[in-house]
Amino acid sequence: MERPACVVEDLKQFVVREAPQTVYYIPDFISEEEESYLLHQVYKSPKTKWTQLSGRRLQNWGGLPHPKGMLVDKIPDWLQNYCEKISLLGAFSGKTANHVLVNEYEQGEGIMPHEDGPLYHPTVTTISLGSHTLLDFYRPISSRDGEASQTEENRYLFSLLVKPRSLLILQDEMYQRLLHGIQERDQDTLTDKVMNLSAAGAQPGETLSRGTRVSLTIRHVPKVIKTKLVLGRK
Numbered sequence: 001m002e003r004p005a006c007v008v009e010d011l012k013q014f015v016v017r018e019a020p021q022t023v024y025y026i027p028d029f030i031s032e033e034e035e036s037y038l039l040h041q042v043y044k045s046p047k048t049k050w051t052q053l054s055g056r057r058l059q060n061w062g063g064l065p066h067p068k069g070m071l072v073d074k075i076p077d078w079l080q081n082y083c084e085k086i087s088l089l090g091a092f093s094g095k096t097a098n099h100v101l102v103n104e105y106e107q108g109e110g111i112m113p114h115e116d117g118p119l120y121h122p123t124v125t126t127i128s129l130g131s132h133t134l135l136d137f138y139r140p141i142s143s144r145d146g147e148a149s150q151t152e153e154n155r156y157l158f159s160l161l162v163k164p165r166s167l168l169i170l171q172d173e174m175y176q177r178l179l180h181g182i183q184e185r186d187q188d189t190l191t192d193k194v195m196n197l198s199a200a201g202a203q204p205g206e207t208l209s210r211g212t213r214v215s216l217t218i219r220h221v222p223k224v225i226k227t228k229l230v231l232g233r234k
């Protein structure tokens with residue numbers, strides 16, 4: 001039987017206490033029907049909407065974030081609905097999400113450890129579709145440490161398991177200090193370095209095979225330009 005989507009009344013009950021502040025993990029945030037619908041919409045988008053990067057493909061919705069302000073592009077209703085739903089949980093301190101990245105990873109693909117940077121409100125929310133993945137966290141390179149301790153392996157801290165249909169919310173230190181990435185692997189063996197194992201309904205030692213994962217990264221860009229006219233003015 002299909003599990004119904006989760007009704008979130010209070011984010012606090014979804015906090016992952018084992019991780020640094022702040023992580024919320026909400027399993028079954030959307031239903032299987034919503035997942036199919038969202039995947040259908042993603043794959044129905046014009047081919048020109050995709051940008052091929054090394055290890056993944058990307059769709060950008062809402063505008064291109066820029067230090068001078070993001071020139072706002074209307075977000076289609078099928079995404080706007082989720083921007084509003086997540087904003088109503090209070091994820092963006094009362095603001096409404098206005099930017100969505102759609103990433104598609106085939107089995108074995110990933111994303112290098114990185115920071116999302118200062119153009120966003122310091123909260124990132126992610127809905128996963130189609131497959132699980134492990135999101136890995138790293139401490140930043142520090143100028144105090146010697147070169148030898150700066151390898152990716154040495155900087156690795158822990159992981160979060162994101163299952164299909166889940167919503168992950170990262171804020172504060174999790175967003176502003178740590179780097180995140182996804183290893184290019186076909187399957188993941190879960191260890192006690194996965195901080196949300198029980199919340200994600202998984203066991204240490206379990207091996208999960210990856211499929212194609214589509215993620216919706218939903219954020220708020222505070223600095224926006226509403227119309228093209230403004231750009232032309234002296």
Ligand SMILES: O=C(O)CCC(=O)C(=O)O
Pocket residue numbers: 101103111116126135180215217
């Ligand atoms: O697919 C994900 O969950 C991570 C995507 C990501 O980190 C990004 O697009 O900046």
Ligand SMILES: [Fe+2]
Pocket residue numbers: 114115116180
């Ligand atoms: Fe990122």
